[in-house]
Amino acid sequence: MVVALAGVRPPEPLGDATGYADVVRQLVRAGLVPDGSQLYWDLRPSTHVPTLEFRMGDVCTDLDDVVLHAALCRSLVTVLAADETEPLSLRPEVLRAARWKAARAGLTGELLDPATAALVPASAAVRALLELLGPDLYSRGELAEVTGLAEQLLARGTSSARQRQVLARTGDPGAVVRDLLEVGGTAV
Numbered sequence: 589m590v591v592a593l594a595g596v597r598p599p600e601p602l603g604d605a606t607g608y609a610d611v612v613r614q615l616v617r618a619g620l621v622p623d624g625s626q627l628y629w630d631l632r633p634s635t636h637v638p639t640l641e642f643r644m645g646d647v648c649t650d651l652d653d654v655v656l657h658a659a660l661c662r663s664l665v666t667v668l669a670a671d672e673t674e675p676l677s678l679r680p681e682v683l684r685a686a687r688w689k690a691a692r693a694g695l696t697g698e699l700l701d702p703a704t705a706a707l708v709p710a711s712a713a714v715r716a717l718l719e720l721l722g723p724d725l726y727s728r729g730e731l732a733e734v735t736g737l738a739e740q741l742l743a744r745g746t747s748s749a750r751q752r753q754v755l756a757r758t759g760d761p762g763a764v765v766r767d768l769l770e771v772g773g774t775a776v
Contacts, residue, residue, distance in 0.1 A: 629643065640665060652741075666724050676705070686700035
């Protein structure tokens with residue numbers, strides 16, 4: 589049975605819960621997956637609790653990054669669910685290309701601004717996201733902490749950038765693992 593059907597990527601637009609259920613039903617009926625828990629998409633409904641799973645957070649190596657990721661995801665869902673304006677319709681190919689670019693350059697490059705469909709410096713994209721989520725984060729007493737964690741991440745860079753730097757400096761993959769275990773005692 590094929591279980592990593594779609595790979596880790598954003599799903600195609602499904603419209604609503606019925607659209608999602610139809611896709612899962614077709615995949616199960618075809619024998620491609622046993623159930624929806626085997627869809628390795630970046631975002632999917634949980635199969636066991638009434639929530640969305642943002643599947644990229646399980647690669648965070650720093651506890652502060654985990655907290656930041658969780659707060660941003662929760663706030664983003666809250667804000668977008670309450671937004672009654674017509675969502676931007678970016679093609680899945682554009683989203684995949686933007687994800688690829690973000691994975692390659694991280695916070696040192698440019699990210700796609702979904703509001704303008706243009707590339708902007710990563711720091712500008714992060715700050716625009718914080719501005720969008722600001723009222724929600726403030727209402728929950730999280731704005732100062734999330735802003736601080738985001739600024740900290742922008743200043744120090746991502747774990748992947750640090751890992752590449754350690755590997756380039758030492759040429760030793762084991763040194764990368766040792767560094768992850770030593771970084772501030774917060775590596776997961």
